[in-house]
Amino acid sequence: MTAQAGPGPAWTADALARQAVAASGLGSLPGPLLDDLMAGSTRLWVPAGTVTHREGDTVPHLELMISGLLKFYVTAPDGRTITVRYCRRGALMGVVSLFAPHFVMPASAVALTDTALMRLSPARARSAAARELPVAQVFLRELSERVLGFMAEIPGSAFASVRQRVARHLLDLAAGADDGGQTALLVAWPGASPELAVRTTQQELAEAVGSVREVVVRILRELREAGVVRTERDRIVVVEPGRLAELAIWNPGS
Structure with missing residues:
Protein backbone atom coordinates (compact mmCIF):
# COMPACT_ATOMS: atom_id res chain seq x y z
CA MET A 1 0.00 0.00 0.00
CA ALA A 158 36.14 22.57 -20.32
CA PHE A 159 36.94 23.43 -23.93
CA ALA A 160 35.50 26.85 -24.72
CA SER A 161 37.84 29.82 -24.59
CA VAL A 162 37.37 32.51 -21.95
CA ARG A 163 36.14 34.80 -24.73
CA GLN A 164 33.44 32.28 -25.66
CA ARG A 165 32.47 31.79 -22.02
CA VAL A 166 32.19 35.56 -21.49
CA ALA A 167 29.97 35.89 -24.56
CA ARG A 168 27.80 32.98 -23.47
CA HIS A 169 27.46 34.28 -19.92
CA LEU A 170 26.36 37.71 -21.10
CA LEU A 171 23.77 36.10 -23.35
CA ASP A 172 22.58 33.87 -20.50
CA LEU A 173 22.03 36.90 -18.29
CA ALA A 174 20.32 38.79 -21.10
CA ALA A 175 18.06 35.88 -22.10
CA GLY A 176 15.23 36.48 -19.62
CA ALA A 177 12.77 39.33 -19.65
CA ASP A 178 11.32 38.51 -16.21
CA ASP A 179 14.45 38.65 -14.11
CA GLY A 180 13.66 41.35 -11.61
CA GLY A 181 15.87 44.01 -13.19
CA GLN A 182 19.02 42.03 -14.06
CA THR A 183 18.54 43.01 -17.70
CA ALA A 184 16.85 45.97 -19.35
CA LEU A 185 15.71 46.44 -22.92
CA LEU A 186 17.04 49.69 -24.37
CA VAL A 187 16.16 51.43 -27.63
CA ALA A 188 18.55 54.21 -28.54
CA TRP A 189 16.23 55.87 -31.09
CA PRO A 190 12.97 55.08 -32.93
CA GLY A 191 13.49 52.22 -35.38
CA ALA A 192 16.83 51.20 -33.91
CA SER A 193 17.59 47.61 -32.93
CA PRO A 194 17.06 46.98 -29.21
CA GLU A 195 20.05 46.71 -26.91
CA LEU A 196 20.27 44.58 -23.77
CA ALA A 197 21.77 46.10 -20.64
CA VAL A 198 23.14 43.46 -18.24
CA ARG A 199 23.73 44.62 -14.69
CA THR A 200 26.92 42.86 -13.66
CA THR A 201 30.42 43.90 -12.67
CA GLN A 202 33.65 42.82 -14.32
CA GLN A 203 34.58 40.89 -11.17
CA GLU A 204 31.24 39.06 -11.10
CA LEU A 205 31.66 38.23 -14.78
CA ALA A 206 35.16 36.87 -14.17
CA GLU A 207 33.95 34.66 -11.32
CA ALA A 208 31.05 33.34 -13.37
CA VAL A 209 33.29 32.19 -16.25
CA GLY A 210 36.09 30.84 -14.06
CA SER A 211 38.70 33.44 -14.96
CA VAL A 212 40.28 36.55 -13.46
CA ARG A 213 39.24 40.16 -13.78
CA GLU A 214 42.27 41.21 -15.85
CA VAL A 215 41.47 38.71 -18.59
CA VAL A 216 37.79 39.67 -18.65
CA VAL A 217 38.68 43.38 -18.85
CA ARG A 218 40.80 42.68 -21.93
CA ILE A 219 38.03 40.64 -23.58
CA LEU A 220 35.43 43.31 -22.88
CA ARG A 221 37.75 45.92 -24.37
CA GLU A 222 38.06 43.82 -27.54
CA LEU A 223 34.28 43.36 -27.73
CA ARG A 224 33.78 47.07 -27.14
CA GLU A 225 36.25 47.99 -29.90
CA ALA A 226 34.43 45.60 -32.23
CA GLY A 227 31.12 47.34 -31.47
CA VAL A 228 29.53 44.26 -29.88
CA VAL A 229 29.13 45.64 -26.35
CA ARG A 230 29.29 48.94 -24.52
CA THR A 231 30.57 49.06 -20.94
CA GLU A 232 29.15 51.45 -18.38
CA ARG A 233 29.71 52.00 -14.67
CA ASP A 234 27.49 49.23 -13.32
CA ARG A 235 26.36 47.40 -16.42
CA ILE A 236 27.37 45.98 -19.78
CA VAL A 237 25.18 46.84 -22.76
CA VAL A 238 24.94 44.18 -25.48
CA VAL A 239 24.76 46.29 -28.64
CA GLU A 240 24.83 43.41 -31.14
CA PRO A 241 23.24 40.28 -29.58
CA GLY A 242 23.49 38.38 -32.88
CA ARG A 243 27.23 38.91 -33.18
CA LEU A 244 27.71 38.03 -29.53
CA ALA A 245 25.81 34.76 -30.09
CA GLU A 246 28.19 33.86 -32.91
CA LEU A 247 31.16 34.44 -30.62
CA ALA A 248 29.60 32.25 -27.90
CA ILE A 249 29.45 29.11 -30.05
CA TRP A 250 31.98 26.44 -29.15
CA ASN A 251 33.12 24.74 -32.36
CA PRO A 252 35.01 21.44 -31.82
CA GLY A 253 36.67 21.90 -35.20
CA SER A 254 38.03 25.35 -34.49
Missing part, protein backbone atom coordinates in the same frame (compact mmCIF):
# COMPACT_ATOMS: atom_id res chain seq x y z
CA THR A 2 1.47 3.36 -1.07
CA ALA A 3 1.82 6.00 1.62
CA GLN A 4 -0.01 9.21 0.84
CA ALA A 5 0.60 12.71 2.10
CA GLY A 6 -2.19 14.09 4.26
CA PRO A 7 -4.30 17.03 3.22
CA GLY A 8 -2.63 20.42 3.33
CA PRO A 9 -3.80 24.01 3.11
CA ALA A 10 -4.71 25.28 -0.34
CA TRP A 11 -1.93 27.02 -2.19
CA THR A 12 -2.10 30.66 -3.23
CA ALA A 13 -2.74 30.55 -6.98
CA ASP A 14 -2.31 34.23 -7.78
CA ALA A 15 -1.41 35.53 -11.23
CA LEU A 16 2.37 35.27 -10.76
CA ALA A 17 2.14 31.74 -9.38
CA ARG A 18 -0.11 30.65 -12.25
CA GLN A 19 2.33 32.11 -14.79
CA ALA A 20 5.23 30.28 -13.14
CA VAL A 21 3.33 26.98 -13.12
CA ALA A 22 2.38 27.43 -16.78
CA ALA A 23 6.04 28.05 -17.68
CA SER A 24 7.12 24.87 -15.89
CA GLY A 25 6.45 21.19 -16.46
CA LEU A 26 3.79 21.39 -13.78
CA GLY A 27 1.59 23.25 -16.23
CA SER A 28 0.74 19.95 -17.96
CA LEU A 29 -0.87 18.48 -14.84
CA PRO A 30 -4.66 18.30 -14.52
CA GLY A 31 -6.05 20.79 -12.02
CA PRO A 32 -6.82 18.32 -9.19
CA LEU A 33 -3.34 16.76 -9.37
CA LEU A 34 -1.69 20.18 -9.43
CA ASP A 35 -3.74 21.39 -6.47
CA ASP A 36 -2.85 18.26 -4.49
CA LEU A 37 0.86 18.62 -5.29
CA MET A 38 0.94 22.32 -4.43
CA ALA A 39 -1.14 22.03 -1.24
CA GLY A 40 0.79 23.34 1.74
CA SER A 41 3.41 25.10 -0.40
CA THR A 42 4.88 28.33 0.93
CA ARG A 43 5.95 31.51 -0.84
CA LEU A 44 9.45 32.79 -0.10
CA TRP A 45 10.91 36.23 -0.81
CA VAL A 46 14.68 36.01 -1.29
CA PRO A 47 16.67 39.28 -1.35
CA ALA A 48 19.41 39.65 -3.96
CA GLY A 49 22.71 38.17 -2.80
CA THR A 50 21.10 35.52 -0.58
CA VAL A 51 22.55 32.00 -0.79
CA THR A 52 19.51 29.70 -0.90
CA HIS A 53 21.40 26.39 -0.94
CA ARG A 54 25.00 25.47 -0.22
CA GLU A 55 27.19 22.79 -1.71
CA GLY A 56 27.10 19.80 0.63
CA ASP A 57 23.54 20.33 1.92
CA THR A 58 21.63 17.05 2.31
CA VAL A 59 18.06 18.25 2.94
CA PRO A 60 15.55 17.27 0.20
CA HIS A 61 13.78 20.23 -1.36
CA LEU A 62 11.51 21.14 -4.26
CA GLU A 63 11.12 24.74 -5.36
CA LEU A 64 9.47 26.60 -8.21
CA MET A 65 10.80 29.95 -9.40
CA ILE A 66 8.07 32.59 -9.39
CA SER A 67 10.18 35.58 -10.42
CA GLY A 68 13.75 36.84 -10.34
CA LEU A 69 17.06 35.29 -11.34
CA LEU A 70 19.00 32.63 -9.45
CA LYS A 71 22.23 30.88 -10.37
CA PHE A 72 23.83 27.60 -9.35
CA TYR A 73 27.61 27.51 -9.18
CA VAL A 74 30.45 25.24 -8.09
CA THR A 75 33.57 26.45 -6.34
CA ALA A 76 37.11 25.21 -6.89
CA PRO A 77 39.59 24.81 -4.00
CA ASP A 78 41.35 28.00 -5.12
CA GLY A 79 38.10 29.97 -4.79
CA ARG A 80 37.21 30.26 -8.48
CA THR A 81 33.60 29.59 -9.38
CA ILE A 82 31.83 28.29 -12.48
CA THR A 83 28.14 28.88 -13.12
CA VAL A 84 26.31 25.70 -14.13
CA ARG A 85 22.69 26.85 -14.29
CA TYR A 86 20.52 29.96 -14.34
CA CYS A 87 16.94 29.74 -13.08
CA ARG A 88 14.14 32.11 -14.01
CA ARG A 89 10.36 31.98 -13.81
CA GLY A 90 9.06 28.43 -14.19
CA ALA A 91 12.29 26.65 -13.24
CA LEU A 92 11.91 23.61 -10.98
CA MET A 93 14.75 23.06 -8.54
CA GLY A 94 15.58 20.13 -6.31
CA VAL A 95 13.80 17.28 -8.08
CA VAL A 96 16.92 15.11 -7.89
CA SER A 97 17.03 15.55 -4.11
CA LEU A 98 13.66 13.77 -3.86
CA PHE A 99 14.83 10.53 -5.44
CA ALA A 100 18.64 10.27 -5.16
CA PRO A 101 19.75 8.01 -2.30
CA HIS A 102 22.14 9.77 0.08
CA PHE A 103 21.63 13.07 -1.74
CA VAL A 104 24.32 15.73 -1.33
CA MET A 105 23.92 19.15 -2.95
CA PRO A 106 26.58 19.33 -5.70
CA ALA A 107 26.45 23.13 -6.11
CA SER A 108 25.49 26.32 -4.30
CA ALA A 109 22.68 28.65 -5.34
CA VAL A 110 22.49 32.41 -4.96
CA ALA A 111 19.81 34.95 -5.90
CA LEU A 112 21.25 37.45 -8.39
CA THR A 113 18.16 39.63 -8.05
CA ASP A 114 15.30 39.84 -5.58
CA THR A 115 13.60 36.50 -6.13
CA ALA A 116 10.29 34.87 -5.30
CA LEU A 117 10.11 31.09 -4.82
CA MET A 118 7.34 28.61 -4.12
CA ARG A 119 8.59 25.86 -1.79
CA LEU A 120 6.69 22.57 -2.17
CA SER A 121 6.52 19.66 0.27
CA PRO A 122 9.09 16.96 -0.62
CA ALA A 123 6.98 14.27 1.10
CA ARG A 124 3.86 15.29 -0.84
CA ALA A 125 5.83 15.38 -4.12
CA ARG A 126 7.24 11.87 -3.56
CA SER A 127 3.82 10.54 -2.67
CA ALA A 128 2.21 12.13 -5.72
CA ALA A 129 4.91 10.72 -8.02
CA ALA A 130 4.37 7.24 -6.58
CA ARG A 131 0.59 7.40 -7.03
CA GLU A 132 0.09 9.44 -10.19
CA LEU A 133 1.77 8.70 -13.52
CA PRO A 134 1.40 12.29 -14.86
CA VAL A 135 3.30 13.65 -11.84
CA ALA A 136 6.04 11.04 -12.24
CA GLN A 137 6.33 11.94 -15.93
CA VAL A 138 6.75 15.64 -15.08
CA PHE A 139 9.63 14.81 -12.73
CA LEU A 140 11.20 12.40 -15.24
CA ARG A 141 11.14 15.08 -17.94
CA GLU A 142 12.68 17.60 -15.54
CA LEU A 143 15.46 15.18 -14.57
CA SER A 144 16.10 14.36 -18.23
CA GLU A 145 16.40 18.06 -19.08
CA ARG A 146 18.82 18.60 -16.21
CA VAL A 147 21.03 15.69 -17.34
CA LEU A 148 21.14 17.01 -20.90
CA GLY A 149 21.73 20.55 -19.67
CA PHE A 150 24.64 19.59 -17.44
CA MET A 151 26.14 17.40 -20.16
CA ALA A 152 26.03 20.40 -22.49
CA GLU A 153 27.94 22.40 -19.86
CA ILE A 154 30.92 20.01 -20.00
CA PRO A 155 32.35 21.07 -23.40
CA GLY A 156 31.30 24.67 -22.79
CA SER A 157 33.18 24.80 -19.49
